[in-house]
Amino acid sequence: GDSVTQMEGPxxxxxxxxxxxxxxxxxxxxxxxxxYVQYPGEGLQLLLKATKADDKGSNKGFEATYxxxxxxxxxEKGSVQVSDSAVYFCALTGGGNKLTFGTGTQLKVEL
Amino acid sequence: NAGVTQTPKFQVLKxxxxxxxxxxxxxxxxxMYWYRQDPGMGLRLIYYSASEGTTDKGEVPNxxxxxxxxxxxxxxxxxxxxxxxxxxxxxxxxxxxxxxxxFFGQGTRLTVV
Numbered sequence: 001g002d003s004v005t006q007m008e009g010p011x012x013x014x015x016x017x018x019x020x021x022x023x024x025x026x027x028x029x030x031x032x033x034x035x036y037v038q039y040p041g042e043g044l045q046l047l048l049k050a051t052k053a054d055d056k057g058s059n060k061g062f063e064a065t066y067x068x069x070x071x072x073x074x075x076e077k078g079s080v081q082v083s084d085s086a087v088y089f090c091a092l093t094g095g096g097n098k099l100t101f102g103t104g105t106q107l108k109v110e111l
Numbered sequence: 112n113a114g115v116t117q118t119p120k121f122q123v124l125k126x127x128x129x130x131x132x133x134x135x136x137x138x139x140x141x142x143m144y145w146y147r148q149d150p151g152m153g154l155r156l157i158y159y160s161a162s163e164g165t166t167d168k169g170e171v172p173n174x175x176x177x178x179x180x181x182x183x184x185x186x187x188x189x190x191x192x193x194x195x196x197x198x199x200x201x202x203x204x205x206x207x208x209x210x211x212x213x214f215f216g217q218g219t220r221l222t223v224v
Contacts, residue, residue, distance in 0.1 A: 032210045043115075043201055043215035044154075051210040089153065097142050097161050098169070099205070099213050103153035 002027045002094040006102035021075040021105045023090035031092040033073040038087045080109045117202050117216035124192040124223045132187040134202030141207040143185035147198040192223045
């Protein structure tokens with residue numbers, strides 16, 4: 001079945017550092033790929049998405065590119081802020097409209 | 112806009128008790144989901160409903176039942192709660208279609224003692 005693997009955390013960075021959170025997936029066909037973010041005490045909200053190969057999703061300075069050849073969808077941001085501290089989830093929607101998540105990566109950004 | 116509303120927000124149960132978690136969405140979405148979130152495990156799908164009148168098991172359905180009451184509402188029932196069901200439960204909804212994003216409720220923190 002479908003699965004998503006993302007790097008374990010926590011990831012601790014200094015403000016203005018470069019961020020990469022790795023995500024790879026296994027799915028049949030052509031899934032859509034998503035990054036969701038969860039701030040403390042809240043539900044998940046969509047950060048960005050890409051629905052076909054080579055698409056780049058972007059939002060709030062975050063970017064991720066759908067790489068079908070490497071089955072990856074790595075999240076990047078050039079300069080993180082303290083307010084970016086949260087848990088980030090990579091996810092995919094495959095056949096049957098079922099949304100499958102990775103285990104989440106906690107990001108802590110310090111001054 | 113309310114979006115996805117879950118009730119209750121917090122609940123403590125004794126082992127063996129039953130309860131129903133309620134979820135309602137006002138976005139006219141076809142698909143609805145129940146997930147549980149545990150430390151180090153991410154979100155695991157319990158049940159989902161691709162459209163009104165249909166429900167399917169997810170990754171961890173044992174010990175749970177669901178009802179898609181109508182297009183708006185999707186409830187999750189624990190018939191006999193166990194400590195292993197201590198978790199944070201999230202309901203989500205999405206329009207029909209693989210490209211659509213899901214919208215999440217604020218979660219229900221359930222403790223079974």
